[in-house]
Amino acid sequence: MTEPTADVAPPPSAFDITCETLIIGAGACGLVAALSAHEAGQQVLVIEADPVPSGSTALSAGLIPAAGTKIQRAAGIDDSAERFAADIQAKAKGENDPALVDLLASNAAPVIDWLTDTHGLPFSLVTDFDYPGHSRRRMHGLPTRSGAELIDALRTVCENAGIDIICERRATTLFRDSGRIHGVAVTRPDGGTETIGCTRLILACNGFGGNRTLVHRHMPEIENGLWFGHDGNRGEAVLWGEALGAATDHLGAYQGHGNVAHPHGILITWAVITEGGVQVNRDGRRFWNEAQGYSEAARAVLAQPGGEAFAIFDARIATVARQFEDFKRAESAGAIKTADTLDALARKLGLPAAALVETIASIPLGGTDLFGRSFGLTPLAAPYCGVRVTGALFHTQGGLQVNETAQVLNRDGTPFPNLYAGGGAACGVSGKSDSGYLSGNGLLSAVVLGRVAGRAGGSAS
Template structure:
């Protein structure tokens, strides 16, 4: 029979069960369960439509213990109440004619404490995972190991009672079962650790209890699969011969299939990088006759029939299909008809494809979403060679373009390449190709390389578009036209562009830097708003009036009342505006100067900036909004006093005129322009800045040249907690989470939750002009930004307060006395020393203990151009300049003499959306 016949021909498992074909839907986390791990009706329908023509559906990993969920929105099988919901999924799949298999797992040390109520994850040993921000887990006792095996057994029983045809034991992806087998994560000295035989006991025990439950509650038709990761990069770590050793033991005890967990089905070794042989070929060559009787399943990179055929030819018996099943619910039926498929998702088809909203926002799915507005031919086909620079290397990249899409991205040359380099290149390449746009998230840990690749693609697209215009006889030098031009791509600019587009305007974003995000991407604390639904859910009673008064006091009564009222009134709507666009700020903390928790941030407690920009850029991409990077605005053009367009200068020194009725300037402040800072504040000579290098005040100068007035230019804020060697801002959310400030003498010296200007002044007044922000594991666990500080080497950590004091060169007696006194204040919720009334959340007493040395740095310029509540730019005579709008830090007057932490992000979204809406309204009138 042909390979295609083999793929679609029935296949019999060792237990005698026949699958209608060799194809199964791979287990892929959807993050669509309810908060307690129960099943939603949306999830049932998601699986129903993907069953039918495919042989089996392996339902996403299901946690067997409430300490074991490794994803937000994970589904569970940890108690009997979960059976009913899971039964709906099993019944839906089986009713369509496919086998229903449930994957069961425990995340072990890969669990984020945020997902388990702040509790400490468990693992074989008290060793943190080798990844950024990983916490140290608690080692399971011997009795708890036995109990964990029993929990897996109960999970199997519930899967049987829910009607599943089988279970897949998840022994891969560095979760708990793999952690027990790994010499890296398992360093126990009891019967469950040490030798390879001892380390194998846990996975074998899981298989044994699975068989026991199947014998007791199921029949002989019950399918038992086992998923494994063949290698670990760490030293010591699992090597391929270790994997073969374990699989032989599993096969001897009886499994119905083994599932290779690799990113690409034909991936070679990640340890021996000199050997290009696919691991599946090594596996087939090295396995015993007993192991050869167990079918092996491959996964990764299967889009068309040819991909599945290739997997069978290399030795797989079964093929698991992942993202293609998300994009094409009837994938198997399509390849049976001989269709040739392209892996992308039409941006308008989420509901039709029954893709749950959380999965739609998941990075691997987002990377497949293509804005179908690119359907019209816009490129001249060809290969464009671009030379770009990352932090280390000059990269030569070939970008292949077809009429309407990016066809390929190839690394032509780079002086230095490594496994990590090529892996990250392939990942950013895949993201760009799948999304059909360079405006995708950078790869974590490879930002510079990612941005270089994105820049190369952007340049190629621009050249190709110009070539197409020339080919069709157009004049590329003739003025182009948009309804609205947005200058700057930070939070305010992106929000303005999205709102203008949604109000019917054609929009162009112009950004002088090579990447989107501006200074917003560095924001850390969150977004302030009062009377939001997220506050109400958490029982927080707040009022807009209190928010107004506290902001006014923080700004020393210099705030423009009209703008401040607009700011406060529109803040909750701005939170909803983001939520409706998939950007959820539903965790809440506080910042200095606020008496109530109203600082909204991502659910996982991470820094708001990167999360916000990532979400806004996704929205830009989905709408097909045009973007020009590495392009500065030379001049805002006017006609009879009204804005008529802009003159641009590209990075290749090409001058372009673009016409528009409305221009929104959202270029940020001038904190990175030391000359301009010192002009208005000579006392800030020599201060570091937290801002990115593009924050130079260029937008203020542009608007001044067409007559704009300015206000509060001397009001420049210094942030109290800046790491001086890196100019890295330490988020106010750390203090808002319960941290304290301590001098070199080991003593508190000021109210940590006062406004930034006052806290900064108190640090400058210390003899050494610096201090330490001190926090414990409780604060760290609830503020994900702290994990980033630890990963960057900014943090000094110790197991005890005494050890921390010694590392910092403090008198530990004074430091211990300080902690004891502060913890007493927390207990009675009253700070007798400095009058702190907020963020007395918990005593600083849970090790390990952490400290970061900080001092003030230039952070925010409250001054800027003058606007009214409609974001219209005002001239020196307080009259509007028709067609000119401004939002964000380029504007003055909103924050007065001092900005409250968390108000900047609110400012960006509130006035960014107002500016976009007003600009579109004028342009479309």
């Protein structure tokens, strides 16, 4: 992959086209920002580098954590933005900007209610298992629990509202003069260039996980992991920010995933672990506290022989996991192995049978193991299931610093007057490393900052 072009230059004397609010990126952040800006009365244009909108969102389960939604209340779940913020900070060891945490935690529920009530997105709660770090069940998703479904739904709503989305246009140059952004240059599929002028610009474009140079520079501990994110995440936002003198933070933070079916490259939901499953290495032995989370699992798995592990669970847990489209794809692809005995499962996975049997028998039901993980009272039982997995980098979490209206900040803390950021372009709330990643943080930042940036349209004219 060639290094991205991310230049900053003075504006041209005239632009090919102009708009009020220009949004780079048609992932969840960009589409939510477009809806919000449109509702605020702005003339909106969204440009997208891919042939169709997708981004990292389309590769995810599309789950958005939110506390205090109408859906939660209907389910009898007592939750609050304050509790949600405390969970975020606890996972990140207090390393996050409290103002940003409060902004995301307090606006998540209104965003879900707005998307549900105003735009008809059929969100529902994941109520049959817990995600690590969340003290309440607050993960909201669409019926197939698929990020692709979320992107398709948001795109349909935008198109029905008459919002222009132009695909196959990759932004290469930001035009700046007198401290303001005046527009961008984009490349077309034929190699030609177009210029777009704007009153304000929202960077909803990408992180930098697909840029191996930046990954090596900022997060060398995961650089050998499978790149499981969107290849369009090449880091233009960070590179533009550096050229503009913008403030960045937590560039070493990332969302990993240590449960990606290998070599199939299909995400295996962490429900197979939280419901009582375990991970073992090639020797059939457990090697860490799986309750820490799937982002931390990426490094733990990569540190094992061959950079691989095996998730072991049972048919009861597989039933829970089948609500996720990815898991059903993994079953169809033959990644999930099943057997009536652990000996037979070990043979199918290429593991030493005696060691696997001993490992499963040593699970302290109703107690805590030597790694510090607590287990429930339900044992793994036949038929047993297993899948070979590896560790992967899914998304970077650091990025441009923004304020309470999603404006990008200079290094001296002052905001750029008409430059906004969200999604992978902005710093999220995962602390300094993967250990601070709380499930759903990426989409939380995307939809909330997209909503905030879009609604701020009247303040940047």
